[in-house]
Amino acid sequence: MEFAKIVEQAKKYQPEMTRFLRDMLAIPSESCQEEKVVLRIKQEMEKVGFDEVKIDPMGNVLGRIGHGPHVIAMDAHIDTVGVGNMANWEFDPYKGFEDDEVIGGRGASDQEGGMASMVYAGKIIKDLGLEGEYTLWVVGSVQEEDCDGLCWQYIINEDKLVPEFVVITEPTDGKIYRGQRGRMEIQVKTQGVSCHGSAPERGDNAIYKMAPILEELRALHENLLDHPFLGKGTLTVSEIFHTSPSRCAVADSCWISIDRRLTAGETWEYAIQQIKNLPSVKAAKAEVTMYQYDRPAYTGLVYPTECYFPTWLIEDGHPVCGTLEEAYAELFKKKPEVDKWTFSTNGVSIMGRYGIPCIGFGPGHEDQAHAPNEKTWKKELVDCAAMYAAIPLLYVKKYADKMPKNTQNLV
Incomplete structure (x- = not known):
């Protein structure tokens, strides 16, 4: 040639x-x-x-x-x-x-x-x-x-x-x-009970339940696996949402999105379980799931998949x-x-x-x-x-x- x-x-x-x-x-x-x-x-x-x-x-x-x-x-x-x-x-x-x-x-x-x-x-x-x-x-x-x-x-x-x-x-x-x-998109959700904001003790604030989870997630990031060529796994909270009847009420649900980067040796099961094992997640009985993708292509075809990218x-x-x-x-x-x-x-x-x-x-x-x-x-x-x-x-x-x-x- x-x-x-x-x-x-x-x-x-x-x-x-x-x-x-x-x-x-x-x-x-x-x-x-x-x-x-x-x-x-x-x-x-x-x-x-x-x-x-x-x-x-x-x-x-x-x-x-x-x-x-x-x-x-x-x-x-x-x-x-x-x-x-x-x-x-x-x-x-x-x-x-x-x-x-x-x-x-x-x-x-x-x-x-x-x-x-x-x-x-x-x-x-x-x-x-x-x-x-x-x-x-x-x-x-x-x-x-x-x-x-x-x-x-x-x-x-x-x-x-x-x-x-x-x-x-x-x-x-x-x-x-x-x-x-690799990467994955993870959701962590806490549930609460709404009530009037003037008497918050009557309810159960889902946002407060999320607060210690955020701190433990930040600490988890520092201790993720490393790899000599690909580098370290990472974790960051990228979004936070909530539901509440009004601004004058206790939040009855709260959920966050996590961008998780996976280095060699880390699977989606491993990454999910790490979060489920956090004491704050257990205490809040928080739900840890992977996002799903099902947006139609420009042709109209829908080809759903989980948001896991090995x-x-x-x-x-x-x-x-x-x-x-x-x-x-x-x-x-x-x-x-x-x-x-x-x-x-x-x-x-x-x-x-x-x-x-x-x-x-x-x-x-x-x-x-x-x-x-x-x-x-x-x-x-x-x-x-x-x-x-x-x-x-x-x-x-x-x-x-x-x-x-x-x-x-x-x-």
């Missing part, structure tokens, strides 16, 4: 990638409202010569190149968060902007830039005859910002797409990422790591840095639930995600397009036969 030609071709397509990315950024596409951007992606895939392009019942767009026996997938979620307070933006998040180095707009790093690079990697594969004994599926997935991994639960279970591995194209700051902490980690030296590290070294003539994501990705389902190896390499930077004045870098779009074009053929020629047997036909 002539890696220099791949880089040269990727540089050639920088203007097209830039134009395509700006088109996507101009289309508001918050979770469950992605239809128009999905149609724009389908149009571009067809234009550059994908062998097949389809939209599944959930609304994910899937483009295929090749028809070989080794099935590989690359994923970009193409939904975005909202823009927040417009006063914090120096430019219109949908009109965006560009200069010689960067492109600005909501979704530039998180993560429609990855889609632009993937589509033009497909074009490079076609141009340079890099097809081989593989089938590559390029996936634009929906609802990730709302419920990460749900889209891939559907793709694996219902579309029956089970790749040998998946490249996740979330922003990686120019590095290769091989894991992330930790995943691919070991150093795995053939999939080797593939990306060699591709990077050959393309850019330097050794890559290998690290992990701080935030969560669709890998929580792909590898966390189903054991399909995941690896990350994507344009943009983590600190741009969900931030005002979000931007990405044109050079990184080019570098990622080159990587995505080189990975499939390098994998089937040098690494596919080294894959652990238990990673084949996992589902």
